[in-house]
Amino acid sequence: MAYLELNNIYKTYGQGDNATEVLSNINLSIEEGEFVAIVGFTGSGKTTLVNLINGLLEPTKGTVLFKGAPVSGTSHERGVIFQNYSLLPWLTVGQNIFMAVKETFPKKSKKELNDIVADYVDMVSLTPAINKRPKELSGGMRQRVAVARALAMKPEMIIMDEPLGALDALTRGNLQDEILNIWGKDKRTALLITNDVDEGIYMADRIIPLRPGPNATLGPEFKIDIERPRDKTEMNDNVNFKETRNAIIEYLMDIGNERKSQAKEAFVLPDLSPKDFVNQF
Amino acid sequence: MKQSITLGKVTKFMGLGFFSTLKDLFTGKLEKEDFKSFLRKAVVPLVSILLFIGLWHMGAKTLYNIEADFKIEKAFNDQGPEAAEALRACIASGASSCQPNTLPSPSQVWDSYKSLLRDHNIISADKAAFIEKTAALNEKRIAEGKDAITYTGRPSFVDQIFRSLKTVFAGFLLALLIAVPLGVFIGLSPTLKSAFNWFIQIFKPVSPVVWYLLVFMIVKTLLIDSNEDSSFTISFISVGLCSMWATLVNTAMGVSSVDKDFINVAKVLKLGAFQKIFKVVLPSSLPLIFTGLKITLSVAWMVLIAIELLAQSPGLGLFVWEEFQNGANDSNAKIIVAMFVIGIIGFLLDRLMLTIQNAVSFDKSDAI
CATH class of the missing domain: 3.40.50.300 (P-loop containing nucleotide triphosphate hydrolases)
Known part of the structure; x- marks a missing residue:
């Protein structure tokens, strides 16, 4: 069995006459x-x-299977890196990542969580900017923060x-x-x-x-x-x-x-x- | 040097930029290219203020003459030429017994302002003396388990200003405590929204006077056993209920229109409901909530006067009403003083909220 499987996926937006089928028969x-x-x-x-x-989103028809179980x-x-970064503008770089890490590993102590944040910020070489807010960063730096945030949650996919x-x-x-x-x-x-x-x-x-x-x-x-x-x-x-x-x-x-x-x-x-x-x- | 930079920043932040321009002029730091902006920011307002006072002075003089002529003519018709001549002499002499009662001139208003301050000084001295005199007695009374004797004399104008400010802040706090949580719930749940929508739409346009009467009906019954003066309670609750709608509507709108990207982030991170509200929804709607609070504070200050007047709460509203009823020679001038005080305090309150709003808001265009 494949790791991720999409079987005959259809997705329709709207209803009745206004319905538009955006995706059809995706495998x-x-x-x-x-x-x-x-x-x-x-x-x-x-x-x-x-x-x-x-x-x-949920498909209108068809199934999405992740490791054999329906999503x-x-x-x-499953970590996501969004098209438009989607960083929370009122949080600093560190806080943005911390929030994600804290949700993923609720049992870890604050120090362990901070270490994870520091590791991933370092990985995308943004350590000097860890206390900056997204608006003080360039587009590339923001996207690196988004990458770090997604990866810090250690997703399998x-x-x-x-x-x-x-x-x-x-x-x-x-x-x-x-x-x-x-x-x-x-x-x-x-x-x-x-x-x-x-x-x-x-x-x-x-x-x-x-x-x-x-x-x-x-x-x-x-x-x-x-x-x-x-x-x-x-x-x-x-x-x-x-x-x-x-x-x-x-x-x-x-x-x-x-x-x-x-x-x-x-x-x-x-x-x-x-x-x-x-x-x- | 460092101090002046921070001061300049603070005034600019509060939307009072012209202060720093004025200061630059006096400290001789004004550059030539700044001269145009100095003209616009400092000289133009100054000229327009002078122009306003000039027009007011001339208008007041005209009204004074109309009123005086009418009085003299009336005396002439009713009592004959001698009475008219006597009245004319009386008006010209400036005696307070026969002055025409009309719009006061700027100088009269200024005099009234000074007399109100003098009055305040006399009253506070009186009050201080009273407290000193009763201090020993009060200690004894308290030791015996009796109530202390308090000063029950007439409040001064400044006391009334503070009473009004107290009422407005209590009302504002009430509005904040009701409207923000309710707005968050309404914004989050479409069901609650449709449950409360009629309520908001119907009660939002209700006049302050009616709110006062409603609160009066309820509070009067609730405090039926109490001998305390309920005018403060009634007026601050009425002010709060009148002014909370802007915050309620703005909070609900801000919460329901949080950027979809942020909601997606909350979903992907699997934030709990509590975390989602406090970490994502509320911060993102703060700018709108504060816009609402700013409107609420200015509405609260505006309706306060009418409500104090009705509730007989000894604040600025009651001051205006009593002066109007009083009809003394300088009553009109005192009403105008109150008008300026109300206007200036309203302006300062607005600036205060703007400053807080600027401090908590993030720039939405830079966000993403």
């Missing part, structure tokens, strides 16, 4: 220790999919919803390496949602495109057979990388074009011309 299984990336256009239902897996509600076993989407290219690269480092240390299962194909290929073992919603569904998977640790510059010359990258982009482009042509067909104009239009000339 996905992730093995323990695997790093899977889901790539898709903005608005294709990626966040909905993530919220189904972490337990913030109901959130759990400390880590779910990332476009964690680096709002960052500049340089910071993005650094954080990708940091996340990979942390993941590599104890090989937790990881699910990355992203809109950047290169990021997916660099980080994941498997890439699955999400066909755009409404009625979004998963496309065919692409295996990434590139040895770890991966190197960005070397990878650019790797034949395997080029092929996979081109295949995925081509697939996504095809979907995009398909969508465009569908849109064209949807508005077929009637074959009419104004009265006496020709006669005027």
Whole structure:
């Protein structure tokens, strides 16, 4: 049995005539220790999919199984890194992480908890900023706090919803390496949602495109057979990388074009011309 | 140097920036490019104040003349030319017995202000003397298990100001203790919201006078055995009930509109209900709660005057009412003094709340 399993998932928002089916027939299984990336256009239902897996939402139809048991509600076993950091602005970096750690390990003493917080803040190299509030930090630093908060809860699986989407290219690269480092240390299962194909290929073992919603569904998977640790510059010359990258982009482009042509067909104009239009000339 | 920076910061924080500009002018630290902002921040308000006083003075003079002419004409018609001439001479001499009773001029108001202060000094001296005189006797009375003798003389204007402030703070505290917890519950539970919605919508627009009467009905019966003066109890409860609605509505709104991201965080961290309220919901709605409290305090101060007047609670409201009933020569001027005192205290209370609000709020745009 797979570690995480999604069977025939459907998710509909709204009711009656206003109902929109965002996700249809999603099937996905992730093995323990695997790093899977889901790539898709903005608005294709990626966040909905993530919220189904972490337990913030419930599917309209189908089942989400985590270690064989159906997911109901959130759990400390599945850590989440949100798209927009979601740090509490009235707490400092340390307090934000402390709150999470305290909830996960209620039996530990205050000193032990503080040690855990200090360890994880150090891991994302934010020790000098531990007493700062989120608004005093840059976007990259805030996202590192969010990463530290999710990891400090020692989750068995880590779910990332476009964690680096709002960052500049340089910071993005650094954080990708940091996340990979942390993941590599104890090989937790990881699910990355992203809109950047290169990021997916660099980080994941498997890439699955999400066909755009409404009625979004998963496309065919692409295996990434590139040895770890991966190197960005070397990878650019790797034949395997080029092929996979081109295949995925081509697939996504095809979907995009398909969508465009569908849109064209949807508005077929009637074959009419104004009265006496020709006669005027 | 360090002190001046902190002072400047404090005044700016309180929205009283012009103080530091004024101070810079006197300490000679004003740069040339600051001159324009100095003009705008300090000179313009000063000029407008002078203009206001000038207009007031001229208006008061006109009203005075109208009133005087009318009086003389009336005397002429009723009692003949000699009486009119005598009245004219009387008014011109400034004797207090025949002054026209109308809008007082700024200088009259200033004189009244000074006479009120003098009055206060006399009364406090009297009070101090009384306490000193009765100290020994009171000790004995207390030792014998009797009540101490207290000063029961007339309160001074300053005493009345403090009485009003006491009433307003008691009412504000009552409003805070009722409205904030109730608002949190209403904001958290849609069921409670629909249970209380009609209640809020109907009672929110009720006038202070009616609140006073309602509280009077209830408190009168509850304190039926007591000989104590219930005017303070009645007035602070009425003030609290009148003013709590802004806080109630704002708290409920703040709590029900907490950023969805924060709620998601609370869910993912699996915070308990108590933790969720105190660590996430309340901090996030603090800015709105404080906006509500600020409105509550200013409403409380505004309705206080009417309620004190009705409750016969010896504060500023009663002062205004008594002066109006009194009809003495300087009563009108004293009413205007009270008006300015009420206005200035209201302004200071508003600034106080703004300062607290700034201190506890986080910048929402920077949050995320």
